[in-house]
Amino acid sequence: MSSRRTIRSTEPMALYGRGRVSAQRAAIAKAAEAMSGAFVAEELHRAVTSVEPGIGLATVYRAISAMQSAGTLVTVGERDGCALLAICVRGDHHHHLVCTECGAVVGIDCPIDETTMRAAAREGHLVTSHQIVLYGLCARCRARTENT
Amino acid sequence: MSSRRTIRSTEPMALYGRGRVSAQRAAIAKAAEAMSGAFVAEELHRAVTSVEPGIGLATVYRAISAMQSAGTLVTVGERDGCALLAICVRGDHHHHLVCTECGAVVGIDCPIDETTMRAAAREGHLVTSHQIVLYGLCARCRARTENT
DNA sequence: ATGAAAGTGAGATTGATTCTCACTTTGGGA
DNA sequence: TCCCAAAGTGAGAATCAATCTCACTTTCAT
Structure with a gap:
């Protein structure tokens, strides 16, 4: 009964380090990489849904959490009380x-x-x-x- | 009809820089100075009310805001999603x-x-x-x- | 002494983030 | 290829620190 449709999954699951490959996570990672510079969760959600509608905000937050655990997404400050995020693949300190x-x-x-x-x-x-x-x-x- | 009672005001209004002298603000400033190290808004509120019951949480937040504007109270991080505060009177950078x-x-x-x-x-x-x-x-x- | 402005308490509100729950998808075996 | 337990998801509820509202009180320059 769900209107959720199957989306093709892409490859850049690398940002998560571990976990299953879902179309949503792939889309979120792709959108995160496409963001120019720092962004806020809500902005990432908008960016993702503009390409793949139907992805929930909670899923975006979960993906953010996963990427942070993997160390590929970091908090670089805050803006209007929202965590300011950025993709970071540089390895050294x-x-x-x-x-x-x-x-x-x-x-x-x-x-x-x-x-x-x-x-x-x-x-x-x-x-x-x-x-x-x-x-x-x-x-x-x-x-x-x-x-x- | 208010149970609010008059509290004697003390002098350390210095932390606020400007603004009127109220017994509540004095008590809050005194409590803030008495805190050992960094603290969270809620902890400051508890410290104040343990000495002067009846002071509202909103008032504590307003005092925090005033001291931050005056530069005598700074945010030194966060703990469990709450801003971690500390009195800071050192002048230089x-x-x-x-x-x-x-x-x-x-x-x-x-x-x-x-x-x-x-x-x-x-x-x-x-x-x-x-x-x-x-x-x-x-x-x-x-x-x-x-x-x- | 007075009154306009500043400050206050209690409770409502906001808003980012997290949680719940029923449902769907994934992927390692059989 | 089929199974199914575990992982992931969407929608909406829940959290909870921080802010705002409003009626009332206090301060302080005049």
């Missing part, structure tokens, strides 16, 4: 610069160096993890903004 | 190390240096702001944990 103009996300090498660790250690503290987000302008927006 | 053991918050010098800014600039990007939170063990908890 790094952080992200979110363009405040267009939402683009670019990887940035971790600025936490020996100096910081040692300064903390000097006070007796031990840094075990950290969370860093940079905001600014991506190269494209910077070039567009600056009138040399 | 810095960040915080939140002890994952006891919740203590200690100021840490900003690790974003010329190197990072230049690395971003090399790619054409411009970093305008950033957000950093360090997690680890404060000196006290580190000492307690390590059995030399």
